[in-house]
Amino acid sequence: MDLVASDLTVARGGVPVLEGVGFTLSPGRALVLRGPNGSGKTTLLRTVAGLQPPVAGEIIGAGERIAYAAHADGLKAMLSVVENLSFWAAVFGTQGIDDALSAFNLEELAGRAAGTLSAGQKRRLGLARLMVTGRPVWVLDEPTVSLDAASVALFAEAVRAHLGQGGAALMATHIDLGLAEAEILDVTGFRAKPRARAEDEAFL
Numbered sequence: 001m002d003l004v005a006s007d008l009t010v011a012r013g014g015v016p017v018l019e020g021v022g023f024t025l026s027p028g029r030a031l032v033l034r035g036p037n038g039s040g041k042t043t044l045l046r047t048v049a050g051l052q053p054p055v056a057g058e059i060i061g062a063g064e065r066i067a068y069a070a071h072a073d074g075l076k077a078m079l080s081v082v083e084n085l086s087f088w089a090a091v092f093g094t095q096g097i098d099d100a101l102s103a104f105n106l107e108e109l110a111g112r113a114a115g116t117l118s119a120g121q122k123r124r125l126g127l128a129r130l131m132v133t134g135r136p137v138w139v140l141d142e143p144t145v146s147l148d149a150a151s152v153a154l155f156a157e158a159v160r161a162h163l164g165q166g167g168a169a170l171m172a173t174h175i176d177l178g179l180a181e182a183e184i185l186d187v188t189g190f191r192a193k194p195r196a197r198a199e200d201e202a203f204l
């Protein structure tokens with residue numbers, strides 16, 4: 001099933017930031033959002049993930065098909081790496097965390113409390129969580145922040161495997177992941193025009 005966004009307007013703090021955005025993301029495909037800081041990539045991802053409603057337009061094929069990973073890692077600090085992944089497997093009704101542990105090279109950290117991990121290790125655990133959700137569409141906001149080169153390569157490999165299994169990925173990233181198959185959507189051309197203030201409109 002495709003994820004289809006049509007003629008979307010998305011807003012932050014009540015102010016539209018992008019207008020008229022549309023894309024289709026098919027199984028097996030990756031779409032990378034590009035655009036300068038503040039251009040609205042996070043806002044678009046949050047809207048697609050269902051964390052906020054669109055101001056206008058339509059999204060189909062999202063909802064429970066989405067696994068979202070954002071800046072905040074959303075980990076339970078007192079639980080170990082294994083306990084965190086097991087928790088999420090229970091929440092999403094999936095079986096087995098071993099593939100996720102090994103894909104992100106977390107075996108040696110399996111018993112460590114998540115709160116004691118380094119920034120990059122936490123990020124690896126947050127990304128491993130995607131694998132145990134069993135959900136087909138990964139929506140990722142700056143997934144490689146804090147990752148070293150080896151971990152970026154592990155992440156790219158995990159995304160490639162996910163695509164190979166019929167999954168899809170929508171992500172905002174400033175770095176090149178080496179995913180040659182990824183399509184690029186530059187949001188710059190969809191930036192909302194500043195609205196004239198009501199008192200100015202009388203003179204327009």
Ligand SMILES: Nc1ncnc2c1ncn2[C@@H]1O[C@H](COP(=O)(O)OP(=O)(O)OP(=O)(O)O)[C@@H](O)[C@H]1O
Pocket residue numbers: 012013014017035036037038039040041042043044172
């Ligand atoms: N909570 C908020 N309230 C009001 N405005 C916000 C809020 N969060 C973000 N914004 C503004 O919304 C606009 C879009 O921000 P957004 O985070 O979507 O951009 P981005 O493209 O993801 O940026 P970056 O590359 O820096 O992560 C920016 O002008 C930002 O300052």
